[in-house]
Amino acid sequence: MGNAELKVLRTTCALDCPDTCGLRVTVEGGRVTQIGGDPNHPFTRGFICHKVANYHRRLYSPLRILHPMRRVGRKGEGRFSPISWNEALDEIAAHFKKIVETDGAEAILPFSYGGSLGIVHRNAGHRFFYRLGASRLLRTICDPAATAGWAMTLGKNTSTDLTQAEHSDFIVIWGMNIAATSVHFVPVVKAARKRGALVVQVDPYRNRTSHLADEQIMPRPGTDAALAMGVMNVLIREDIVEGDFVRESTLGYDALRERVLSEFPLERVSRITGVPEQQIARLARGFGRARAPFLRVGFALSRHENGGMAIRTVACLPALVGAFGKPGGGAHHETGPCFEFNYERVTGEDEFRPATREINMVKLGETLLEEQNPPVKALFVYNCNPAAILPEQKRVREGLRREDLFTVVHEQVHTDTVDFADIVLPAPTFLEYLDLYKSYGHHYLQIGAPAVEALGEAKPNWEVFRLLAQRMGFTEACFDHSEYEVMRQALDSPSDFLAETDFEKLAAGETQRLKVADHGLTPGMKFSTPSGKVEFYSSSAADLGLDPLPGYVPCTESPENLELHRKFPLQLLAPPSIHFLSSTFGAVEEQRRRIGRPTIKIHPGDADARNIAAGDLVRVFNARGDCQLYAEVTDDTREGVVVAESIWWPKHLPGGRGINSLLSSRLTDLGGGSTIHCNLVEVTRA
Ligand SMILES: Nc1nc2c(c(=O)[nH]1)N[C@H]1C(S)=C(S)[C@@H](COP(=O)(O)OP(=O)(O)OC[C@H]3O[C@@H](n4cnc5c(=O)[nH]c(N)nc54)[C@H](O)[C@@H]3O)O[C@H]1N2
Ligand SMILES: Nc1nc2c(c(=O)[nH]1)N[C@H]1C(S)=C(S)[C@@H](COP(=O)(O)OP(=O)(O)OC[C@H]3O[C@@H](n4cnc5c(=O)[nH]c(N)nc54)[C@H](O)[C@@H]3O)O[C@H]1N2
Ligand SMILES: [Mo]
Numbered sequence: 001m002g003n004a005e006l007k008v009l010r011t012t013c014a015l016d017c018p019d020t021c022g023l024r025v026t027v028e029g030g031r032v033t034q035i036g037g038d039p040n041h042p043f044t045r046g047f048i049c050h051k052v053a054n055y056h057r058r059l060y061s062p063l064r065i066l067h068p069m070r071r072v073g074r075k076g077e078g079r080f081s082p083i084s085w086n087e088a089l090d091e092i093a094a095h096f097k098k099i100v101e102t103d104g105a106e107a108i109l110p111f112s113y114g115g116s117l118g119i120v121h122r123n124a125g126h127r128f129f130y131r132l133g134a135s136r137l138l139r140t141i142c143d144p145a146a147t148a149g150w151a152m153t154l155g156k157n158t159s160t161d162l163t164q165a166e167h168s169d170f171i172v173i174w175g176m177n178i179a180a181t182s183v184h185f186v187p188v189v190k191a192a193r194k195r196g197a198l199v200v201q202v203d204p205y206r207n208r209t210s211h212l213a214d215e216q217i218m219p220r221p222g223t224d225a226a227l228a229m230g231v232m233n234v235l236i237r238e239d240i241v242e243g244d245f246v247r248e249s250t251l252g253y254d255a256l257r258e259r260v261l262s263e264f265p266l267e268r269v270s271r272i273t274g275v276p277e278q279q280i281a282r283l284a285r286g287f288g289r290a291r292a293p294f295l296r297v298g299f300a301l302s303r304h305e306n307g308g309m310a311i312r313t314v315a316c317l318p319a320l321v322g323a324f325g326k327p328g329g330g331a332h333h334e335t336g337p338c339f340e341f342n343y344e345r346v347t348g349e350d351e352f353r354p355a356t357r358e359i360n361m362v363k364l365g366e367t368l369l370e371e372q373n374p375p376v377k378a379l380f381v382y383n384c385n386p387a388a389i390l391p392e393q394k395r396v397r398e399g400l401r402r403e404d405l406f407t408v409v410h411e412q413v414h415t416d417t418v419d420f421a422d423i424v425l426p427a428p429t430f431l432e433y434l435d436l437y438k439s440y441g442h443h444y445l446q447i448g449a450p451a452v453e454a455l456g457e458a459k460p461n462w463e464v465f466r467l468l469a470q471r472m473g474f475t476e477a478c479f480d481h482s483e484y485e486v487m488r489q490a491l492d493s494p495s496d497f498l499a500e501t502d503f504e505k506l507a508a509g510e511t512q513r514l515k516v517a518d519h520g521l522t523p524g525m526k527f528s529t530p531s532g533k534v535e536f537y538s539s540s541a542a543d544l545g546l547d548p549l550p551g552y553v554p555c556t557e558s559p560e561n562l563e564l565h566r567k568f569p570l571q572l573l574a575p576p577s578i579h580f581l582s583s584t585f586g587a588v589e590e591q592r593r594r595i596g597r598p599t600i601k602i603h604p605g606d607a608d609a610r611n612i613a614a615g616d617l618v619r620v621f622n623a624r625g626d627c628q629l630y631a632e633v634t635d636d637t638r639e640g641v642v643v644a645e646s647i648w649w650p651k652h653l654p655g656g657r658g659i660n661s662l663l664s665s666r667l668t669d670l671g672g673g674s675t676i677h678c679n680l681v682e683v684t685r686a
Contacts, residue, residue, distance in 0.1 A: 252537020
């Protein structure tokens with residue numbers, strides 16, 4: 001048998017990360033023994049993060065779920081006994097049919113998010129739930145405010161290739177810990193610096209990315225829009241604006257100028273942001289006078305109540321200095337929207353025309369506990385770990401504990417969410433299935449083929465919904481399409497970007513670039529906004545009844561809210577850890593050991609005032625809940641700001657509650673997104 005031979009296969013990393021790496025997977029005797037980077041991948045070029053280099057430990061983890069199971073203990077206890085696939089599917093179908101009869105199909109809610117970026121398995125449930133008439137999930141946890149904000153000012157497709165920044169002489173990394181969340185941008189930044197570029201990081205706390213920067217600006221969280229208005233104030237007053245570009249390619253400059261000068265003098269901006277005036281001016285002059293200014297904007301600054309506006313406002317900066325006309329200059333936020341697949345077809349929206357109730361995923365807790373019209377009676381979770389990753393964690397878990405809720409969880413590993421399931425279904429990892437991958441940090445497409453057979457009885461998402469559709473008596477042809485057929489449907493799109501994509505080459509494992517020009521602009525420097533220009537004055541914002549101009553609005557949970565701030569005087573950031581990816585690597589002991597103890601960073605001034613010493617177990621709390629972590633007393637964070645890198649599995653923390661117990665389900669100003677970094681807390685010794 002070929003089983004004993006050693007094979008090296010090419011595939012793609014499916015995890016929710018902008019880099020979407022090309023991988024080389026070594027398989028010996030039918031087992032994955034090594035995972036490395038594919039040197040032939042045009043963007044990721046042969047290196048990968050240590051998390052995925054360790055992914056075989058997750059693949060063969062003792063926490064893997066290998067067989068379908070039925071709950072035997074209480075909800076949340078995580079005790080199960082094995083059943084067959086047939087029993088599991090019959091039971092799910094029987095429950096669904098009964099609920100449709102008694103409460104209507106809208107009492108059923110699919111719940112999925114970022115387990116895989118693969119076009120087939122990420123969207124696998126849509127046709128099924130649309131056909132069923134279930135409630136629709138608004139998948140808002142991650143980027144809707146950022147995407148909408150960027151689209152308003154610069155157009156959704158505008159993002160300069162990250163590799164261009166190698167030729168920049170002034171790089172600003174704004175609200176992004178690239179050493180954790182965009183590792184392939186790191187060598188680009190290092191190369192630019194070697195050629196003499198200056199690098200400025202805008203982030204409220206010092207992290208690994210700070211080592212790459214010449215200067216760090218540490219604004220108070222949630223004040224980026226004010227900071228950007230301050231930078232504009234200097235650019236305009238000192239006449240460092242690129243006049244030709246502004247005249248030809250932007251809309252609304254005069255109105256912007258008026259607001260910036262009248263409402264955002266540096267003295268006020270400095271008060272709001274906590275950044276010294278001199279530092280704001282230095283950033284403006286450096287960026288404005290650079291030969292090739294490059295701006296990299298992360299998602300995190302959008303995860304505030306005013307987050308859409310923050311992104312809109314920061315996005316004005318590269319336009320004011322004409323960065324898009326300067327080789328090596330530009331701006332990058334995300335490339336995801338350039339993958340203009342035929343999503344209508346992939347999801348079955350074109351066939352089933354769904355018009356059922358919509359539920360925002362950020363609000364799962366209150367939905368399960370309060371919604372009556374009709375109440376949610378069944379939840380089908382896949383590609384997602386809601387018991388760990390959602391805000392209002394206490395309420396989410398209370399909701400999941402409801403005895404009259406029928407919960408199915410399709411998972412790879414025994415997460416906190418699995419503990420609440422009535423039926424657990426085993427899912428394979430991306431090393432065990434076929435899919436087509438887009439990226440949100442570069443412009444390449446790739447098909448990933450399975451490196452090994454699915455472990456145990458694991459079945460991929462697509463297969464599970466095909467089988468469930470049969471059980472429900474759905475006879476439409478779309479439920480029988482193969483994975484390859486779905487990929488072809490995705491690519492069958494009028495988009496110019498996909499016009500030259502060759503499916504046969506993709507199927508043969510080749511990487512293909514979208515037909516996107518530098519900066520993601522169309523000929524004649526057309527931006528993908530309604531006017532084709534950069535919109536300082538946004539008519540789409542005006543249409544939504546929003547302020548058509550950029551500006552700063554304080555958040556409800558911020559020091560500006562004096563009453564709340566007196567009770568809970570610390571702003572909490574809960575950003576990604578370099579060793580985790582959302583909650584995915586909570587399953588891997590080696591990754592947990594690399595971090596050591598779960599900590600919260602607190603400034604020495606704040607620690608002293610609370611009699612907290614380094615290493616103390618502390619209680620972080622607010623009106624929504626609490627969680628216990630170990631104090632890391634450090635001036636890597638500002639006074640008034642505490643930082644808990646995330647996302648630990650709650651069951652691995654002392655007390656069994658995660659940092660997301662502290663997060664509110666308040667939504668962003670645009671797109672109905674999450675406000676993960678916009679929460680006030682207090683900390684005491686436990
Ligand atoms: N290692 C690792 N990689 C990941 C992930 C992970 O969990 N771990 N998650 C993946 C996912 S799902 C996503 S969406 C992406 C991007 O995920 P994001 O959550 O957007 O992460 P970053 O872009 O790195 O942004 C985090 C940085 O923004 C800073 N920040 C927070 N609030 C503010 C603010 O108000 N202003 C400013 N200027 N900065 C602020 C934080 O201090 C932190 O350093 O990363 C993906 N890649
Ligand atoms: N504190 C804090 N909370 C956050 C964030 C933060 O920065 N800080 N970031 C937020 C953001 S940006 C995001 S995107 C979310 C991410 O939240 P999620 O989308 O829940 O992502 P993960 O935590 O990685 O969990 C994905 C789960 O899907 C499973 N999975 C993977 N592939 C498959 C598959 O093919 N089939 C099935 N059935 N399951 C699969 C994995 O085993 C894993 O348990 O978290 C949000 N929550
Ligand atoms: Mo995300």
